[in-house]
Amino acid sequence: MFDLILAGGAVVDGTGRAAIRADVGIRGERIAAIGDLAQADAGRVIDATGLTVAPGFIDTHTHAEGALLVDPQHANGLRQGVTTVLLGIDGMSYAPLSRENYKLYRQWLSGLLGDPPEELDMSSVAAFRAHYHRKVAVNTAYLVPHATVRLEVLGFHDRPLVGEPLARAKRLVREGLEQGAVGFTTGSKYYPGPWADTRELVELCSVVREAGKVYMSEPRATPRAFAGGGPAEAMEIVRQSGVKLHLAHWRTGADSAGRIEAIMGPIDAARRDEDDVTFDIYPYPSGSSIPVSFLPGEVQEGGPEAILQRLADPTVRGRVGAWLDAHQSLYLTPMTFSYAPDAPELEGARLVDLADARRRSPGETLCELLLEQRLRLGHVTAPPESEAVRERIARDCMELLARPDYMVCSDITPAGGCTHPRCYGTFPRLLGRYRRDYGTMPLEAMVHRMTDRPARRFGLTGRGRIETGYFADIVVFDAATVNDTGTYARPRAFPVGIPYVIVNGEIAVDQERCTGVYAGQAVP
Structure with a gap:
């Protein structure tokens, strides 16, 4: 007896292998069987004939932590097929912070993260994770943010992190990783992070390397950084600390459209092996x-x-x-x-x-x-005015995503009435118009970049695949019609072609409607 069967769909398992026609049986929060389940009993059967059944998408770069505490439904992500979001990105978030520092940083970050409740315990990564576990609609994974740690240790001040403060910062990073964080992040311009020099980041990344976790960098430009910053600094941190690196939203822009070699060549030349650097990307020509x-x-x-x-x-x-x-x-x-x-x-x-x-x-x-x-x-x-430049950036995005070291992110900033369209359309935009328009890579490869690839990189155990014993995080979509519908002028528009989303075995989107079920877990 299964709780749910997804019947007759084209199963894309997340590994990049070709789709197979099969039923997927779910019992509790896990996938219990894959195959011909026509004779099996189930509490509910969803006819997935003509649809694709894939692992739920893992959004590797979001700024959703504040919004989730106010609106745990996270419809703008969930309706895209996203079942897991990474938080603590770009070196800034809410933990580990004292009550006083949480209130201070909450104000500084409000334009980006919104206005979560003021009286929350954010004193540790464990406390932070507890605010989301089984209380929101999607799974959440956290990376320890550098600027947050710096704020807790030194306050909002331009001071060198050395001696006992450095030792304390390393302890906070280590404790955060021990409490379930999947990595460590730095940002380009989110204070007090920019006051750090490269030596400081090497010291903190040595802790990350010892824990076997990933360092996610949003490259910065500053005289305090090795070689002025950018990927050169990130690669120097890799060289000195031995940490594995993930470069955030690494893409071409208006000034580099069509010149992929210019942004990738120096990194590829400096890397030690094929797995020491990975990247993510979103399919839009501007940010927020x-x-x-x-x-x-x-x-x-x-x-x-x-x-x-x-x-x-x-x-x-x-x-x-x-x-x-x-x-x-x-x-x-x-x-x-x-x-x-x-x-x-x-x-x-x-x-x-x-x-x-x-x-x-x-x-x-x-x-x-x-x-x-x-x-x-x-x-x-605003995006570039030139349609030709926008088109070239879109093609660049697909060429970069075709590399095996790339994965997909939205970089959502959900607060406000005129938010970025990527908050509602990133994953269906890639699966829909970009895949169909450019034909750069097959559907199975695109799903791999959205599921198994990030799960393996960030150690999300038992997620990212349609496989027996894995958590039942699943999206069901129509490969022929899936698409985004939002624009920069009208960004708050849900996609089409994604009728069902399942999170930990529970139906979170049913016939393109959110069910109000909060089955998300703090992972891994």
């Missing part, structure tokens, strides 16, 4: 973030309240605005606000238009808005 992260380091000193005090001074605000205009114009010009909880009329507004209306420069206007909104702003970067 928080405007507060663009402020210079000296303005960040002391954290949110100190930042606001500086911006409240017209002289300082003018000086910072001029610096932004001079050094961050490439980011300011395409900035559209995605999240402004206290001024929702700003959501969807372009910074340059607001600057014109205020008769200020974009930099000055951004400083004013950050002051008015107490830093609680998120933004989306």
